[in-house]
Amino acid sequence: MTMSRAKKSLLIWLGLLPVFAITLFPFLVMLLTAIKPKEEVFERSWVPSRIAFENFTAMWTQTGFGRALLNSLYVSTLATILAILIAIPAGYALSRYRFIGRSSSRRFLLVTQMLSPIVLVLGIFRLLVIFGVLNDVNVVAVLYAGFNIAFSVWMLESYFSTIPRDLEEAAWMEGASRLKTLVKVFLPLALPAIAVTALFTFVNSWNEFVIALTMLRREGDFTLPIQILSIVSGRYAVEWHLVMAAAFCATLPVAVAFAWMQKFMLRGLTAGAVK
């Protein structure tokens, strides 16, 4: 009655084929369109006559990709650094201290994690107008950090709590200060979790849409999603091969990062909730 492992594997793969067809569909559409020569884009053919590498260079020069890429890199990096620098002490406090208000702080963070920027976007917009900081990529980075703090703290706390205290205590015994122990003993142990948390924050910022759409209104400040949307909307003839090349290049680094992070996903997105 029991099937061989090979036969079972084959059956499962066959059963999952329709699923892969759906999950890979967006990637295939991007890639197949991106490598089509310009004149074949609107033709009804699946396979291009040749691979049009020139689309990628044309995309770079014609769609403002380079500048948007720099903006995205800048905003996401700044947001990540801020979020991590603020989340490490908070995560450390939650995992190492028992203090009054600990549980309500965690609850507060959990609530803030759930609030999407969309319901606040009008209020944020108004504040930025009042302070005259609309179109400021630094402000957008601070906003991204703010929206990613809760998640980062949860994630770091859940990992910090798995690090045994013995090592730190041993260091204190030898007379190391709390700060020195933190920097020399604790943080190196927590490095994998910090890296994954940073990557999550980075990807969230990289992909963020509504804040960037609302707060960055000059073309020179656009991040990648906004730049790519702007070359699709409001144009009579959209050059889809360039758009798809741009979308592909904006997505590829994230896909690679996700492939690497796959096993940390569960811990991250339901941090604290599912154990």
Next chain:
Amino acid sequence: MSARLGFNPYLLMLPGLLISGLVILWPLGQLFVLSISEVNRFGQILGPDGIDNYARVLSDPLLYQSLWRTVVWTVGIVGGTFVLALPIAMALSQDFIGRGLARLLVMLPWAISLAMLAIVGRWALNGESGTLNMILSDVGIIDENIAWLGQSGTAFPMQIILGIIATLPFTTTVLIGGLSSIPTDIYEVARIEGASWFATFRRLTLPLLRPFINIAIVLNTIYVFNSFPIIWATTQGGPANSTDILVTYLYKLAFRFGRVGEAAVLSLVMFALLLIFTLFYVRLAMRKDEQ
């Protein structure tokens, strides 16, 4: 021990609580002020307005249409995703050759930003040489090209499908995590007792998976209810508001129609709804946490 601690936990927590509070509470205060003021289309406050904005929002027929569509949108995506994700997660929890790769292939859409997915959808669903038209006419299902996003009858279902593609990876991951937490020996016992596959599924798998299912559904409900990019980047709620959900309608009120006061009211209403969902989630999450 605390004598040697050298750090104050409150000081350590302060920057984090401050910045996440600032980013949320300050705009919230602004929204409240706007909601009870007469505001012109440039966002300047002209004077107090009492509850007029609230009354205007509540008497707007487009609000109720968007609200209804939000319900369809949320239930459609959350429900559709769950129905797909459960069998997928069960398959991916089996021990088989190439499981790591299979899991990766299911997770991949997670990497695409919603805006990018919507733009791909816009191209793949276009009325001339869109990929979907190509597939369907190659298979012989349709004779004429369909502008999927150009008419309300097809645009909204397509947006829901895009939403399901985007939600599937997360849901599957949570369910895989849940399935891996079920000890395998109870299945051995069930098999020795002669329980059928279906009975095992209904009496063992589902109840033990329950907490994970709850969390996946509550989290998805929150995310999907709020999800703005897919609809905005495909149709902007059009044609003629026929694909508007609350968030896109809110955005239009604020940044297109110049009805800033009403947009503030709607933001606050949505904030309240979200808070209810979230408190529900916090209860689920904290209950697990305390165990």
